[in-house]
Amino acid sequence: MFAVIALVVGVALGVIFRPTVPVGLVPYLPIAVIAALDAVFGGIRARLDKIFDDKQFVISFISNVLVAALIVYLGDQLGVGGQLSTGVVVVLGVRIFGNVAAIRRHLFRA
Amino acid sequence: MKPGPDNFLIQLFQSPLDPGYADAAARKAERPAPSRGRRLGGRGATALACLLIGLLFAVAYQHAVAAKPSTTKAREDLVGDVQSRRKQAEQLQKQAEDLRDQVARARDNALAGRGDAERLRELAAGTGLGKVTGDGVVVTLADAPPQIDPVTGKPSDDNPGVVLDRDLQDIANALWQAGAEAIAINGQRLTATSAIRTAGGAILVDFRPVTGPYQIAAIGPDQDAFAGSGTAQRFRRYVETYRMQFTVKSRKGLTLVAAPDPELRYAGVASPSPSPSGGR
């Protein structure tokens, strides 16, 4: 439950303080959001499967965001930014769908 | 397990959960329960990570949605303006048409019993100043879809399949030749004084802008004669060459509204001339 409260507090802090992001990082925000979502859903599913591990969650979150941003950055430098970011979004999206489906099975037995 | 891309994709779709969780659970089952400190530390790290995630969501939302670049906002405002003005214009148009009908009826009533009214109505109908109904043809003409430049991925600026004012002129001309008795383009009735011309990138019929797809409705033309006319053949070629869109459909019970009264400021009825006037 700590996790959920912390999430809500984070959102509230972001809304209240409106931190400005350096302009160079703004294009990577969407991909970071999707990577974070993947980590979050993975964590929720692990929780429901009763194999949740804090270290794993934190590491998967940090590494997802960093790797996704790095891949997109590399792609931008090479000139294939659009395509690489599409690839990253596709993979993360597939994982999110898979985890959400498992969560659904747990919650609704459907 | 067979290494290679096949395996990765199958794994991707079948087991989206990080195998790390399963490994950690297996490891935990072997080792003794961790100390309270470590557990709290772990919980704290998770909470911190969740805080960061929440922060990330909020910031990303602000940057992506709330702080849309001002040009996009301005454009959306413009689009909203255009739509609301269009609705207003439609209402005004309807009001004008209703009033025209009422004035026509009031005229008829005031002249009731005189042959003039009937004659006037027939004359008005033939010149485009009276509402008419009948069976006819609707020609639909639309711009070719913009060609995408293969290099930049953006639509190229000049499009040879764009409908020009002379295309509408030619079609109207061919319809009159085929025996049309009344023609309207996108609801604008054609009269002896209504011009089809381009001004500033838009086509104006009788000074009113019309946009594609263009519907040219005509009552009375011989559909076969029109379909076989040189103009129709030319436009069918344009469909193949430029992917312009051109269709001819017969329609029953077309109703074409009257054009607004033109005020003749320069022409007056001529006094009878001494020399014989030609005429057909």
Added chain:
Amino acid sequence: MRIKRPTPGSASIAVLLLLLGFALVVQLKSRNNDADLAAARPEDLVRILSDLDAQQTRLRNEINDLEDTKRQLDSGTQGQEAALADARKRADELGILAGTLPAEGPGLQLDFVAGGEPVRAETILDAVEELRGAGAEAMQISGAGAAGSAPVRIVASTYFVDDGGGLRVDGAVLEAPYRVTVIGDPQTMLTALNIPGGVVDTVRQHGGTVSVNQADPVRVTARHAPVSLKHARPVS
């Protein structure tokens, strides 16, 4: 086939499909309506806005005029007289527009002389539309002077078709050089004809010439037979 009693499951499926269908239609319609706006650049949108404004002003003026006329026609015996005067004025106007009455007024005389290439129907059609856009109120066209080329009144339904080396106007064959007589504001029409890429330019490019004479009054005496509607019916 007996119709089974709807179970809650099939009822909710039906509702969901209904919503899906509804959403599809709404989305398609909104895409159709906004397709032209979505593709327009901001400059185009501004121009569309100003066009719409001009149209609204015209419509409002017209509505005011119509309401005035309606008030006059509705008001009793004054209404009768007003109606008769109105009818007479209208009959004159309609006659001029339909070509059943001769007209005169200030205007221009245009002579199209062919050069290397014959003057084509599309050039004449272009000229007629340009003149209409410049406020022409009555027009006629005649061919090379000789018996058998009586002037033809140009009305809404007049069509122009190439016929050999000549021109077929409303069924009558005319031969070059053509003279177009038009009544309207001479200055506006002159300007419209002389714009770059306009009628005078185009004819010159094909090797011909257009000579324009201003005259006051100009007489348009050719008459058009009164139209007999075979397919269209007036509706009030």
